[in-house]
Amino acid sequence: MNSNGPYARLLVIAGTAWVAAPALAQNSVTLYGIVDAGLVYQSSQTSLGSTVNGHSVIKLGQNIWNGNRVGIRGQEDLGGGTRAIFTLESGFNLLSGTQQFANEEFSRQAFVGLTNANYGTLTAGRQYTSYYALVGPYGPTTWMTGYFGAHAGDIDNLDVIYRVNNSLVYTSPAFYGVTVSGTYSLGGVPGSLSQGSSWSAALQYARGPLGVAAGIERFNNSTPGGGAWGADSTANSGGEPGVSAVTNGYQTAAAQQRVAIACSYALASAWNVSASYSNVQYIPGIGSAFRNQATFNTVGAVLHFRANVSVNLAAGYSITRATRANGIDSPAQYQQFNLAESYNLSARTMLYALQGFQRARGETLGTAGAGDVIDATATIGDGFNTAPSSSRSQFAFAVAISHRF
Template identity: 65%
Template sequence: MKKALATSALGLVALGAHAQSSVTLYGIVDTGIGYQSSSTSLGSTTGGHSAVKMVNGIWAGSRFGLKGAEDLGGGTKAIFQLEEGFNSASGAESVSGLMFSRQAYVGVANATYGTFTAGRQYTAYYSLLSPYSPTTWLTGAYGAHPGDIDSLDTLYRANNSLVYTSPSMYGLTVSGSYSLGGVAGSTNAGSTISGAVQYLNGPFGIAAGYQRINNSTPGGGAWGANSTTSNNGAQAGVSGINNGYQTAQAQQRVAVTGGYAFSSQWDVSFSYSNVQYIAGTNSSFHSQATFNTGGAVLHFKPLTALDLAAGYSYTRATEANGISSAASYQQFNLSQYYSLSKRTGLYALEAYQRAGGQTLGTNGKSIINATADIGDGQNSAPSSSRSQVAVGVGIITRF
């Protein structure tokens, strides 16, 4: 149960607490059991074996956080949010060395003028496109487009970010974000720029966005710790899908998502994305690689306590860097969620992916057969073969 606590009662600011200030403590604990076929280490195409293991944060990432607001008068309030992810199976931090790995920002909000925040947070691209992401009902671990290549799940949180989001005007919302790279002598290296627009009209909604992430090393090469979307010095979102393009000078994404609710029981969402890995003078690969993905999810709610969903996505790369048979990935997903209460539920997830064609190996030069990598929950342990199956069951509770 979410608990709104007076700031003074929480003991964070005992003196000078404003009468209209509040702090909310909240969280999610999600733990289950998962099966994955043909699991191997990232970059390897041999030795794959099936695995059954305890899994964490499959339906929604386990976390705890604090968020608060203080009325500044004139319709304006100061806001903040601190959110940490953790592994409920082991108690470990979700990202080693980051105390608030999910979000850490402060800002101001006004119903007339919009919201401006600064800190570690989601980009404008993700925030406005995510309501129609496949992860809404299929989860990111199993249902994100292969490897979350188009950043429609939560892998790409950006450090040093300034984000502005407008109020909704006749159903239209716009947002923009810029993340400072912090590289001496360069305002572009390591930075992230993003913009998005969203339109809502009754049962219909649509959003479009742009996002560019620049390597902290000009010209590409090893993705340095200064890059705004790096996690503890490592590049975010590396998977069996894009492993050969880690040394890109920049990643660029353009995407459109949308949805329509036919009734209180049926709704459908769709998404299309174009992802580019741009080569620089220091990149291991020499030509731009482009991945196009299209997908759709059908959600059905036959009972008040039961949600069912089915999804499909198709991803295809371009023929570049000596590749004559472009990599492709077809992914099929099913999900079932049963609410035990408003805060607690049981879930089951099933996914299958089939890869085809060729891609680049870890060194960014050798051409290898494309291998399967379901969603983004298997990024560190993709399949060693063309196919992969993943099944998971679990329990989630919110407070």
């Protein structure tokens, strides 16, 4: 291991804190991580935006059930029920040993803040949005995974790939089961508070067998009027968030906005059902390559069965529909079916299998909204965003292992 690498520094920090722990009994630092990989079969693979016919492929995949990571989190008791907290979390490619994103040591999470059981938590750094943090637990990815089970292309951001830079996040304590949260992320564009910024707000009710949450989020392009997604945009390490075969024609949007509501109900000790609805808008500006707002509506549901302490089974369905706009008479539609089976070998190690099928219909815009209307193509979950099907159908399955430490 490179002694100057991010993981070496993590170990040094964690080791120093462990040595100091006896003298600072009110403080703690924890080193943690996840490694996840397995075999993936995909019925058709091509490059995003390519018109070349794809072929089936068997490959090693990673980040399937859980994103690979290593991190440290810590806290200090400041008295009066208030604690200082921090998290530094780095993603990595298990198959190559490289960083998840080049030159970004803590791309998954990096924040510091204060928390109090009576007043809530305020943090600053690179973090998940309030929309995801409160609505996501009732979305499709808890048991279907984001790789296979996120709604087509993760159009509604109910998976974890959207993290925002330069963000302030406040989350309240739970009062009678109700929690509220808000996020604001500064874009850093001189002379403008809106360009490149993002914001989010969400409300969650969780009590007994019922959980319900609703949220909204908006990402603004730092390029005035839309166009190439500017480097000062706060979402997804400065890149345009959410590019897939579903949204490839709308990359030059001036803004993206999402509204979602999701719920979960425990039918019995072994059964749980969840459902979600989302409305997603890609909003053009004068610099965008498309002229009309592109709107996508998605409805999805997941049924989960805990067969015993070690075995979990789940099935999911979702349908995503675009509205008529930008010269498209037959708007795109994506129907997706998912199955998931997992077996816990221990409290930290899990074997699992996933299956997914998606069927696309209708039309969408070509790459970056260049004006060409093309047939919609399938792209299961968000694990195939850069390698979608070259046709209207796609089938995939995986067998893999995940270990936590």
